[in-house]
Amino acid sequence: MTKFDFSINSATRRRFLGALSALAAVGVTTLGGAPKAQALDEVTFGTNWVAQAEHGGFYQAVADGTYEKYGLKVTIKPGGPQANNRLLLPVGKIDFLMGGNMLQAFSAVEQDIPTQVVAAVFQKEPQVLLAHPGVYKKFTDLKNAKTMLIGKGGLNSYFQWMVKSFGFSEDQVRPYTYNPAPFIADEKAVQQGYITSEPFAIEREGGFAPDIFVIADEGYDTYSTTIETRNDLIENNPDLVQRFVDASVIGWYNYIYGDNSAANALIKKDNPEMTDEFIAFSTAKMKEYGIVDSGDSLKMGIGAMTDVRNKSFFDKMVDAGVVNASVDPSKSYTLQFVNKKVGIELRK
Secondary structure (H helix, E strand, O other): OOOOOOOOOHHHHHHHHHHHHHHHHOOOOOOOOOOOOOOOEEEEEEOOOOOOHHHHHHHHHHHOOHHHHOOEEEEEEOOEOOEOHHHHOOOOOOOEEEEEEHHHHHHHHHOOOOEEEEEEEEOOOOEEEEEOOOOOOOHHHHHHOOOEEEOHHHHOOHHHHHHHHHOOOHHHEEEOOOOOHHHHHOOOOEEEEEOOOHHHHHHHHHOOOOEEEEHHHHOOOOOEEEEEEEHHHHHHOHHHHHHHHHHHHHHHHHHHHOOOHHHHHHHHHHOOOOOHHHHHHHHHHHHHOOOOOOOOHHHHOOEOOOHHHHHHHHHHHHHOOOOOOOOOHHHHEOOOOOOOOOOHHHOO
């Protein structure tokens, strides 16, 4: 019987594999079949509030087709006062969730909720304290304020860190009702806010630009605007998770540094009360203060996280009595999908 040599050299093998890759790219399932488009994986992403510039990168990835390029059909499900997308994630009603900061992730571990943070879009927590111009020179001077307008959530989280680390007192706190009028009327008052939101309202209603004290710059080093998903999705479909994270990161680069008009149109469609002026203000503040792209993201890409920083924040929250020391912070997140420099060349 004649023997045939079926071995191929490396060059031929590379050409063969390249041909297979090209066929796969156009969706050919058999060598003799006609090309057909691959079906997109349908994904629902829940935000934690109504549509706004702080969600811009996700809307950008929808608007410019980035999600589709990554094989995804993404539906954004806005949050808001009548919605609680956080409850929908662990029961499988949505696939990904925009979290607030790492405190929620630590709480999920404590409550045995099977979710993890897979990326951190904001390198800085955008929470700020606001004061009238020139009244307080530095952050620690705010301890002299007799009135600090702080909401219940803030009182139970970052303000406890301020008490422990800087000597602030709960006696200073008065309820914040999300109305800037009491702050505007009292020259010595201090008010909580988001850097992308409350300063805008104060400038319009009070006629002055408040002094801004960013608590992240004082050591409140949580990540913010996180992407969360279920543990079972991470384990059973890591490729889907990776594609969603990568496409979202590219969306954020394009939103911050590129033409974001199409994304803003989608934001206004989902939230008709949003204005071009407000969106422009919020986007400018995110860039000015490095909310999205600063620190570790400058080298590792938007979405970056590190064990060191998550441990640092966890220890501070335990020390302030906000988080139970028995919680294992390593179970609240994974670095599997970040720090890969995805989209970093899009920075301008």
